[in-house]
Amino acid sequence: MSETSKNVITVRGLTKSYGATSVLKGVDFSVARGEVHALLGGNGAGKSTMIRIITGATSKNEGDIRFFDSEGRERSEAEGRAKVAVVHQELALLPHLTVAENIALPHHRKGAAVFRRAVAAGQAYDALRMIDQDFAARSLHRLVGSLTLHEGQMVEIARALSSGAELILLDEPTANLTALETERLFAVLRRLTRDTGLSVVFVSHRMKEIRQIANVCTIIRDGRTVVDRQAMEELTDAGIIEKMGQVATSHAPEGAAPRPEYRRDVGSATDIITIEEAGFRLELLPGTVLGVAGAPAGPAALIEGLTGAARKKRWTVARAGWPDHLRSPRMAARLGAGFVTGDRAHKGVLHSLPIIDNVLASRRVTRGSLLTGRSEGAECIDLLNALKVKAASVWDLPNTLSGGTQQKLLLARWLGVPSRLLVLEEPTRGVDIGTKREIYQLIRQMAASGTVIIWWSTENVELLEVCDRVIAFDTEGRCAGMLERDDFSEEKLVSLTGMAA
């Protein structure tokens, strides 16, 4: 077999521009049968655009895309696209339908046919059990709207598997999964690629995962392919970061660099924030960065309590001058307790409002503004510059920006606001390595200004790198223990949380 006959797709010289801005300036990309192919690139490099062109959701300007079948014969474009399935970063699920229907409905092309629930359940079960037998057995007839984020993701991956696709494009599939689920997913992908010749394109920003799963790697930078089909073993982590064009920012000072001196001069008891549940009490000095680790149940309850969104009064937050209980997120915000959600698409970005309203949303609440002021435009531009967000206009809608850039908009809401407490939910999810470094730096800066930062992350490594203390929750949602900076280690965190990172 020649090199090309093993390919399932070959893309050559792809270009695409929106108006005056060209997003793709000549991308080459090809995927062979049975490989797991890492597609890397910074935020806005053009990965998503290329994927959209491959699936036909967007048209191309120039270049050609060729699909091949297993014999190496060329397929028609329509036929080829039918064999490509995309698992979207923002889940594309039907909340009012059951898990079984979500997976099996695309199998039914004829509206006049009878929808046989038993068959649908069987199809869905077959796909789902390849990921998680237990989940498959329990959840087939649950409504998707009642699933958690990561359960929803599993359903979407199962649907792609079930569609009989020969090429699956996974756009950050692990962003919502726990370490254990990620491990299961990887096992499934390895088995499928080995046994059936399925090809997988894997977009992720987590270097460790890429190393674990991918054989081959393509790097796109600024709309061009800079590394085309190179074996993972031939590339070092530093080499990859350099190729992605983020070498400058990756040398920025890290967590170990100068610790903020703030807490020493302001030791007054009034500034201490106390968080408490039955049998557990934690006092946080201004400027502390508290990491939160563990499976979602525990951290989610803590975060709801800290942001005033909790229904149950499990956690209390106390500070001199604050009421005993934060009754609503609005109250929390006005007292200077900020929150950046991890569910960007559903709970974060205000999709129908322009960038300026998205960025200034929290500021308007904390200030109690009645009017949208004239100075806001300049303020917004300053914030965008500080975060290195490239936008044509502050009046554009957020969906004109890439996913990682939208994440920056959410952070901008609380950047530079004189806050007492800032709760961050996975602020580095779906963000490339260079931007991650920037975000770590921002977190340290905000802490240095006296804000208490509470930061939930599923990446233990980044917690240990940036935080002063880490609180760990076990898989049942109970508080498993605290780690101080002096005795940080991954092993301890893993044994406390019961999850491998």
Next chain:
Amino acid sequence: MTGTQVQIAPTEAPTTEIRQRESLFSAYRTEITIALAIVLLALAVGSQVPQALTWGNFANITQAGAPLILMSLGVLLVVITGGIDLSVGSVFSLTGMVTAQAMANGFGGISASLIGLGVGLLFGSINGFLVTIAGLAPFVVTLITFAVAGSLAFIVTNGRSMPIGDPDFWLLNSGSLIPGVPNYILFCVVLLIAIEVFLKKMVAGRWFYAVGSSSTAAYLLGIPVKRTKFMAYVASSLLASFSGLLTISYILNAESTAGSSLMLQAIAAVVIGGASLLGGTGTAIGAVLGALMITVIQNGVNLIGINSFWQGSVTGVAILIAVLIDRFSKSRREAV
């Protein structure tokens, strides 16, 4: 295509470890609640006015409720897809006027009825076209057709009411295709079953829920979103049209304003029946029960002798109670 294609070995649908479907009780929890509420309401009225609980009065209620039931079934289809149809009342009136006028111009009952249904088909297609192809908001589109059809209903006869010309036309409503069962009941039952089965058992029926659940996700899954929405608006207008025919066949007279109160009642019936105006939920049985509940309330208000101006307030409170029950019987976690 063979060989390397990813094939998932088809297994029999697993039986032991998976519940195949939810139990009938949990699937129709809302509907059972409404049915109980209707019974309680009827008993409450009966305790004040004994003749409320006679067969004669039940017949009154079903006869009075049949047009609303049919119209609610149509509105339900649109509401499930996440849309709204404000034009049904106007289409109802216009159909009556056009059919009566056609009979006055020498058409027979059947051909005049077909012309009347043509009105529904036309306005349903206009609604569907403007919503799907032109991409306008359903509320705006059907507000426009509501206004246009409503004014045309006056123009047909210059505002006069129009008696029915065909002496046999009463048979449509009150005749018995099946001996012993009046047609209006037959139509309600047949359409109820047909639509419930369509929504639950047919692939296209599941598409209605999929589109209302998330039209973007449905589009990405390859579900024909536009076709599904178009079908919903056409079905809604056709049912409104048919409901108009049934009404003029009953009272043997067509009025330009006959349907003006029905549109809000039909939307209320659908909401009482458990559908969300945000789309994605609702059942045909629920919509029919909602329509029956409104009719029972109206009937009760009349029988007890309360000033009929109170009808709207009583119906409003009933909607409120129904929606509150629905809201609090669902898991509180879903509430945002």
